[in-house]
Amino acid sequence: MKLTRRDVLRFAGGSVLGALFTPIPWKLLDDSSIWTQNWSLIPPLPRGPITTKFTHCPLCSAGCTAKARCVNGVPVGLSGVPNLATRNGMLCAVGLAAHHVAYHPLRLSGPQAFTGKDDGSVLMPVTLDALLASLGPKLRAVMSSASAGAVAVLDQRPGRAMSRRYQKFLSGIPGSMYVVSPSREDGMLGTLRALSGSPCGPMGFDFENTKTVLSVGAPLLDGWGVPERMQVLFADTSASGKTLMQIESSQSRTARGATTWLPVVPGTEAALALSFANVIFREGLYPKEIERTITDFPRYRELVLRYHPHPISALTGVSPDTIVDTARKIAGSPSIVIAGADPARGPLEKSTEILVAGLNLLLGAPARSGGITLRREMPDVDAGAMPETPLHRVPDHSIGLLIMDGAEYGESFPTSLLKRKMVADGGTVVLLSPHLSARSASADYLIPTPSPFESWEEHPTPPGAAAASFSVSAPLLAPRETSVDAVRFLGLLSEAIGTGTEGSTSPEAVLRQRSDAIQSAGRGTVYAPDGAEGKPVSAFSNGDEAWQAFLDGGCWVDEPAAPARSGRFSILGTLTDDELATAARPRQREGAAITLTPTGVRAAMSSGSISPILSKIFQESDLRGNSGTALINPTTASQLGIQDGSAAVVRSRKGTLQVRLMLDPAVRPGLLQAAVGPWPNGTSGTETMDNEGVLAICEVQEDGTWRFTDVTIEKA
Amino acid sequence: MDQGTQKKSRYGMLIDLDRCNGCGACMVACAVEHNVAPAEHKATARTGVTWLRVAPMSNGGEFPATDTIYVPMPCQQCEKDTPCVAVCPQNAVDVDPATGIVGQVPQRCLGCRYCMTACPYHARYFDWWDPQWPKGMEQALNPDVAPRMRGVVEKCNFCHARLHTARTKAAAEGRESINPADYVPACVEVCPSKAIVFGDLEDATSELAQAVKHPHVFRFLEKLGTESKVYYRSDKQWVLDKAKSLQTV
Numbered sequence: 001m002k003l004t005r006r007d008v009l010r011f012a013g014g015s016v017l018g019a020l021f022t023p024i025p026w027k028l029l030d031d032s033s034i035w036t037q038n039w040s041l042i043p044p045l046p047r048g049p050i051t052t053k054f055t056h057c058p059l060c061s062a063g064c065t066a067k068a069r070c071v072n073g074v075p076v077g078l079s080g081v082p083n084l085a086t087r088n089g090m091l092c093a094v095g096l097a098a099h100h101v102a103y104h105p106l107r108l109s110g111p112q113a114f115t116g117k118d119d120g121s122v123l124m125p126v127t128l129d130a131l132l133a134s135l136g137p138k139l140r141a142v143m144s145s146a147s148a149g150a151v152a153v154l155d156q157r158p159g160r161a162m163s164r165r166y167q168k169f170l171s172g173i174p175g176s177m178y179v180v181s182p183s184r185e186d187g188m189l190g191t192l193r194a195l196s197g198s199p200c201g202p203m204g205f206d207f208e209n210t211k212t213v214l215s216v217g218a219p220l221l222d223g224w225g226v227p228e229r230m231q232v233l234f235a236d237t238s239a240s241g242k243t244l245m246q247i248e249s250s251q252s253r254t255a256r257g258a259t260t261w262l263p264v265v266p267g268t269e270a271a272l273a274l275s276f277a278n279v280i281f282r283e284g285l286y287p288k289e290i291e292r293t294i295t296d297f298p299r300y301r302e303l304v305l306r307y308h309p310h311p312i313s314a315l316t317g318v319s320p321d322t323i324v325d326t327a328r329k330i331a332g333s334p335s336i337v338i339a340g341a342d343p344a345r346g347p348l349e350k351s352t353e354i355l356v357a358g359l360n361l362l363l364g365a366p367a368r369s370g371g372i373t374l375r376r377e378m379p380d381v382d383a384g385a386m387p388e389t390p391l392h393r394v395p396d397h398s399i400g401l402l403i404m405d406g407a408e409y410g411e412s413f414p415t416s417l418l419k420r421k422m423v424a425d426g427g428t429v430v431l432l433s434p435h436l437s438a439r440s441a442s443a444d445y446l447i448p449t450p451s452p453f454e455s456w457e458e459h460p461t462p463p464g465a466a467a468a469s470f471s472v473s474a475p476l477l478a479p480r481e482t483s484v485d486a487v488r489f490l491g492l493l494s495e496a497i498g499t500g501t502e503g504s505t506s507p508e509a510v511l512r513q514r515s516d517a518i519q520s521a522g523r524g525t526v527y528a529p530d531g532a533e534g535k536p537v538s539a540f541s542n543g544d545e546a547w548q549a550f551l552d553g554g555c556w557v558d559e560p561a562a563p564a565r566s567g568r569f570s571i572l573g574t575l576t577d578d579e580l581a582t583a584a585r586p587r588q589r590e591g592a593a594i595t596l597t598p599t600g601v602r603a604a605m606s607s608g609s610i611s612p613i614l615s616k617i618f619q620e621s622d623l624r625g626n627s628g629t630a631l632i633n634p635t636t637a638s639q640l641g642i643q644d645g646s647a648a649v650v651r652s653r654k655g656t657l658q659v660r661l662m663l664d665p666a667v668r669p670g671l672l673q674a675a676v677g678p679w680p681n682g683t684s685g686t687e688t689m690d691n692e693g694v695l696a697i698c699e700v701q702e703d704g705t706w707r708f709t710d711v712t713i714e715k716a
Numbered sequence: 717m718d719q720g721t722q723k724k725s726r727y728g729m730l731i732d733l734d735r736c737n738g739c740g741a742c743m744v745a746c747a748v749e750h751n752v753a754p755a756e757h758k759a760t761a762r763t764g765v766t767w768l769r770v771a772p773m774s775n776g777g778e779f780p781a782t783d784t785i786y787v788p789m790p791c792q793q794c795e796k797d798t799p800c801v802a803v804c805p806q807n808a809v810d811v812d813p814a815t816g817i818v819g820q821v822p823q824r825c826l827g828c829r830y831c832m833t834a835c836p837y838h839a840r841y842f843d844w845w846d847p848q849w850p851k852g853m854e855q856a857l858n859p860d861v862a863p864r865m866r867g868v869v870e871k872c873n874f875c876h877a878r879l880h881t882a883r884t885k886a887a888a889e890g891r892e893s894i895n896p897a898d899y900v901p902a903c904v905e906v907c908p909s910k911a912i913v914f915g916d917l918e919d920a921t922s923e924l925a926q927a928v929k930h931p932h933v934f935r936f937l938e939k940l941g942t943e944s945k946v947y948y949r950s951d952k953q954w955v956l957d958k959a960k961s962l963q964t965v
Contacts, residue, residue, distance in 0.1 A: 030806065033826040033867055041846040042863050043854035045751075050859070074855050077748060079905065090908045093740040097748055103853035221737060231908045235737060251782055257737050263780040612754035612850060617743045619755045620764025622771055623786070624740065633779055665774055665782040682757030 048072035054081070054529035054553025056459050056473045057095035058452035059610070060410040060603040061157055061185075062226045063459025063471060064091055065529050065555065068099065075099040075453065075476050080228070081529055090228040094603045097611030101452050102477055104612065106436045106685050108448035110482040123446070128484060128492070131445055136496035138428045142400035143173055143497070149400025149423035152177040156406055158388055159378070159460035161514040162486055162507070166405065167386045169490050172499055177399070182392040182704060183341040183411035185224055185463040185602075190388070191339075191357045192372065197295060197568035201561070202375040203366070204466040207233050210370035211333035212243045214276075214326065216269050216356050217348065218340020220244065221254040223602040225464045234258075243333075245326060247272060249597075250673065251666035262326065263668065266595060266708055268316040270352040270583040272323070273337075273359055274307035275316070279327035280362060281305065286331065287364040293568050294361060300571045303580060334370025335363055343411040344600030344676040345707045347392060351575055351583035358571040366569070373466045374561045379521035381513045392704025394421045401428045404439065405486060406449070412605040412676050414695040414706050415442050416654065432486055435609060436685040438692035447489055450479040456507035458514070459555075468558035470518060472511050472550040512547055518556055519546035529553035593670075594636070596652060596711040598694045599625075600676035612681050619680045622662065627693040630674035631664040632713075640713055647716035650674070652697040652709045658716055659694075672711060726795070726816040726917040727874055728945030729904065730927050731788050733955060735911035736770070738786030742903035742912070743768050746790075749875060749902035751863045753847035765841040767791070767872040768903055775954045785955055788903070788912070789965065790872035791839045792936070792944035793818050799942065800831035800840065808869075816917075816945060817874050825868040832869060836937050837944075837965050840871045874914075875901040896922070917945060934959050 019025060051070045056063045057078070065084055068075040078099055080090035091098075111131045112123040126134075142148045151173045153166040158180045170176040184190070189203040207213070213220070213234065220230050221244075234244045237259050246258035247269060255261040264272055280286050281304055291297050309320040316323075330337065339356035341347040348356070365371030391413065400423050415438070419426070431443035434451040449455065457473040479485075484492075487507045518524065518537060525534035526549045537556065540546040550556070572580070601624065604610050618626035625631065630650070632642070642648060644663040649656055650672065659674055667673055674694035679687070698706040746752075746768040755764055768790045775783040794800075795816055801809045808824035809831055811817070820840075832840045846866045849857070857863070860877040864870050882898035896915060904914040915924030927933070933949045936959060950956060 026805065030826045036867065039865060041848060042865055043849060043857065045857055045859045045862065046855050047859065071855075071859050076856050076858055080908075091741070091906065092908065093744045096741055096744045096906060099856055100748075100853055103850045103856065105850045222739075227739075228908050231737075235909050236735065251780065251784070253737055253739075256784060261780075611744075612853075613747045613752070614740075614744055616747065616752075616755035616759075616764065617740050617766065620759055620761055620766050621743070621769050622761060623738060623743065623769075635778065664772075664784075665777065665779055666784050667779070669779055680757060681755045681759075 046071040046074065046076060053476065055453075055476065056457070056471050056553070056555075057091060057098050058455075058457040058459075058473055059094055059098050059101070060223075061459075062462045064095055064226065064228065065471070065553065066091055066095065066098075067529070068476060070476065073476070081531070084527070084529065084531060090231075092223060092227045093617070094223075094601075094610055094614060097613045099453060099476075100611035100613060101434075101609060102454055104435055104451075104609075106688060107434055107451065108436060108446055110448060111484070112446040114444050123440075131447075132492055132496045135428070135430065135445055135493070139401055139493065139497050142428070146175070149427055150175045150177050150398055151401045152179050152394070152399045152403070154179045154181075154391060154402060154404045156181045156411065160458045161381075161510045162405070162458065164380060164385065165487060165490060165510060166403075169494065170386060177389055177394060178386040179391050179394055179399075179402075180388045181411050182390045182413050182417070183343055183346045184390065185218070185341055185343075187341045187347055187390065188339045188353060188357050189372070189464070190390075191353050191573075192360065192366065192569075195354070195357065195361070195569045195571065195573050197570065200374065200567060201377055202461075202468070204373045204375050204461075205336050205338070205464045206370050206373045206466050207336070207464075208466070209334065210242065210336050212245070212330055212335040214245045214247070214330050214335065214337045214359075215254065215258075216247045216273070216337070216339045216352070217342060217345075218338045219252060219254050219342060219602075220246075220338070220340075221257040222252065223343070224254075224340070226462045243329065245329070250668045250671060256666075260326070262318050262322060265315065265317045266597070266668070266671070269339075269348065270355045271307060271312050272316045272318060273352070273355045274304050275309050275312040275323050276327040276330065276359060277304040277362055278307045278312075279309060279324050280331050283328070283331075285328065286362050290362065290364055294571045295568055296570050296572050300358070303572070330359070331363060334368065336360065336365060336371060337363070341411075342707075343602040343605065344598040346411075346413060347390070347705055348707070349583070349701075349705050350703050351579050354573050354575055355583060361569050361571050375461070375466065375468050376523075376558050376561050378460065378468045378470065378558075379514075379517040379523075381517050391421065392417060396420050397423050399423065399427055401430075403430045403432070404443070405432050410602045410605070412600065412695060414698050414700055415439070415692055416696075416698075417700045417704060417706065418442055420700065420704075432489060434483075436688055437609070438688055438695075440685075441689040441692070447484050448480070448482055450475070450483040450485055451477075453477050454479040454483065455485060456511055458511050467560055468524075469555060470514065470550075471553070471555040472515070474551055511550075512543075515547045515550055516543040519543045524556050524558040526550070526554040526556045529555070594672050594711050594713055595670060596650065596672045596674060596694070596698065596709045597707055598676045598698060599631075599673045605677040610678055615678045615681045618678055625662065625675040627675055627677045627679045628659055630659040630661055630672050630694070631667045632661050632672050633667045633669040634663045634665055636669050636671075637661065637663050642713070642715060649714045649716050650697065650711050651714070652699060652711045654699055654709070655697045657694060657697050661713075672713065724814055724918060726945060728793065728816070728915070728917045728924060728928075728947065729790075729874075729901075730913045730924055730933065730947040730949060732911045732913075733785045733787060733948055733950040734952065735909045736786045736788060737909055738770055738772065739908060740770060741906045741908060742788055743770055745902040745906040746872070749858055749877075750861050751847075751857045753849055753863065756845040759845070763842075763844050765843060765870065767841065767870065769839075773955075773958070775958070783952070783954065785950065785952070787948070789837060789839055790903070790946060791818060792837045792942070792946045793874065794942035794944045796941060796943040799834040799836060803830040803834045805830065815879065817876060817879075818871075819873055819876065820869065820871050822864040822868040822870060827867040827869065829869060836940055836942070840869050842869050843867060878902075932956065936962060936965050
């Protein structure tokens with residue numbers, strides 16, 4: 001048999017064809033696929049003893065109780081503690097990944113300083129000694145000259161023992177100011193206190209015993225207060241028997257979950273509040289004793305009677321029948337009316353806040369079950385707290401040196417607001433923060449504080465709580481060597497300016513002092529996190545026992561304040577006739593194309609203070625937008641010729657911003673809702689600092705609010 | 717295959733869309749539980765990895781007559797003619813006859829993504845990038861779940877590691893069946909509005925088996941006949957109508 005070249009070719013061809021029907025090529029394909037996978041990048045999993053430890057989430061003011069699952073003592077997972085009497089124990093999306101924050105790539109590696117903020121200089125690492133040597137003279141200069149502005153501390157989590165340390169530090173400096181966040185969720189309670197004719201203690205909302213809550217824009221079902229507490233009470237109102245009515249210009253998550261949503265024209269909330277009052281007056285639905293306890297009752301009545309539901313309906317977009325029904329509902333049962341600061345949009349205008357708060361006075365809510373409760377003061381070591389001034393109420397150009405604590409603990413505000421409060425030359429800003437953030441660009445000095453779970457954290461009374469409470473989180477991770485806690489920094493700064501170190505020199509000792517104060521006061525109950533029955537503080541024989549209970553994850557809840565008759569109030573406060581005349585005006589001006597309003601969820605505003613896993617959720621789904629995305633009504637988008645997902649440039653008088661537009665019929669036509677944060681993963685520190693996103697183009701009004709800005713939109 | 721420590725089960729879940737408020741806690745808990753890496757800078761909704769994705773669904777009404785619900789969409793755990801199983805050339809997908817859970821074996825997966833194409837629910841995700849965590853964060857990973865490598869497909873498996881833990885506990889205590897309270901997926905555990913009920917559909921006394929009988933309970937793309945084991949409920953008529961008319965999710 002002769003072997004020809006044709007035979008060889010046929011054999012080869014047949015072999016190739018036959019091989020396709022064997023596993024060989026598929027196995028090769030498989031192996032090639034596996035070999036190109038980079039196994040070296042798969043990290044080894046943590047190994048070691050698995051333990052659990054009760055703690056509290058340190059990422060926002062709610063301080064929810066959590067159970068940390070640890071390997072070798074390092075937390076690898078957090079879970080809530082359901083059915084807890086105190087902090088209600090289920091964690092939100094932000095808190096579930098709180099144990100990652102310590103590893104965030106934008107963590108500060110050491111103290112940093114700008115040589116000049118406005119000359120394009122970059123951050124330079126400095127030693128702590130050098131930083132203090134530079135900062136000390138500046139602080140002394142501000143202290144010694146009235147024209148150099150005041151020394152101020154911006155504390156975004158007031159009420160802590162550390163807050164008292166700041167106040168003590170400031171009390172030794174004439175003219176100093178203790179400043180708090182402009183977006184405090186329970187800021188309306190501060191307004192009510194200011195309306196009181198006589199000094200009164202802290203207040204809270206008696207949500208448990210109320211029947212009806214009328215919320216003016218407060219995100220009650222989207223991270224407000226203690227989120228799980230609000231979910232239990234108001235997410236399933238058929239079970240709780242309560243009614244939640246939400247007044248908001250767009251259909252937010254809270255508006256969706258509420259019993260009733262009143263879609264109001266932006267900026268007309270004050271008119272709506274006055275119209276509710278009008279119905280209550282005309283139908284005599286208010287308790288008659290308030291005619292004696294409200295000092296400016298005749299003036300208020302004269303004002304309110306001008307706001308009949310029919311003309312106000314045209315202004316607010318809410319039908320007259322709805323106005324009447326709503327007014328009757330809040331007057332017919334124990335009710336609370338909340339004027340809500342929003343973590344992104346900030347506070348309501350002063351006049352709106354006062355007029356909404358006034359509805360509570362009209363309904364006789366203060367000191368009434370199911371209304372506004374009077375809380376006892378937290379037992380404390382240092383008496384004589386300084387008055388709190390929200391940042392937006394600080395006089396313009398009055399701060400010469402500002403120490404910002406904790407940077408972004410939940411809420412955000414425009415840098416332009418901060419700049420307006422600083423003296424003309426910009427003054428000096430010191431930022432204590434574990435991470436770089438948009439706020440870092442405002443600072444002259446950056447002090448790297450320990451990250452959450454590396455530091456001793458304290459969780460004082462959450463916003464709006466009816467009774468005072470206190471819990472502690474002991475560190476679960478070792479702090480970095482370069483970290484400087486706030487107590488130590490304040491001590492070093494005191495030494496640098498020659499005022500000496502006062503009191504405790506460690507965060508643990510500061511918290512221990514508060515624990516001792518609670519134990520000495522002997523009132524209230526400490527609840528263990530395992531759901532066991534609470535132990536009265538009076539049953540602790542000494543401070544060590546009480547401190548151990550806190551270290552074990554216990555939470556102290558104060559006794560309710562003794563029932564007290566409501567005092568005298570001014571319902572209109574300091575509002576002038578001119579302010580009242582302009583209070584009820586629509587914010588969406590006729591002719592203005594688009595009104596921009598920032599949005600965001602508490603504790604997820606920045607790129608630094610949340611887990612990269614949470615940023616991922618924002619980035620890889622349509623659940624919520626991250627920085628650089630904005631929601632717009634489809635009708636408005638159609639008028640502008642904009643498609644879903646397209647890029648656009650938003651222009652205001654403050655600047656321009658490129659965004660990706662997403663269509664959402666729940667957004668009011670004419671509004672543009674742009675997310676404040678978080679930044680997508682991988683955003684560098686420089687990017688984070690150079691661009692504060694939508695807040696950079698928000699206009700800060702005369703009264704320091706920034707809820708609405710007129711903008712134009714063009715296709716990018 | 718039945719491990720001998722439990723009876724045959726058919727695990728499933730019911731998600732109450734009227735209770736879900738789109739908070740995202742389930743998505744975060746799922747990613748933490750399964751060691752899903754942080755997003756690559758360029759990752760989008762199309763290229764990212766979210767075993768459980770919550771998507772808004774609108775009634776299409778004009779403002780203010782608009783209504784939106786949030787739809788958590790994990791793997792639907794199809795039981796009959798499971799599309800991803802049928803197309804996988806590597807036997808990297810299987811349906812556990814003892815539990816009904818559709819499993820994914822990343823070591824077998826060659827990354828052809830046929831299964832992603834076949835999945836009518838778009839509930840499978842491809843690892844386009846090497847999984848990378850910020851420095852130090854690897855020590856915060858869940859020790860019970862191995863991270864996957866680039867080039868493979870991954871998806872929800874009803875927290876299979878938790879099932880193993882529950883089985884181990886049952887075996888250690890001399891029980892044949894697991895205690896239902898010991899096997900709760902991460903998304904169910906963390907849901908603050910208690911919108912998800914998980915359990916054994918085979919157990920007629922379970923809360924789930926009772927709950928899925930409600931007339932307002934439905935499954936997405938039911939007409940495909942894949943007998944998915946993830947049920948949804950809504951009392952809103954527009955949701956029921958829309959779910960019935962959907963051609964794709």
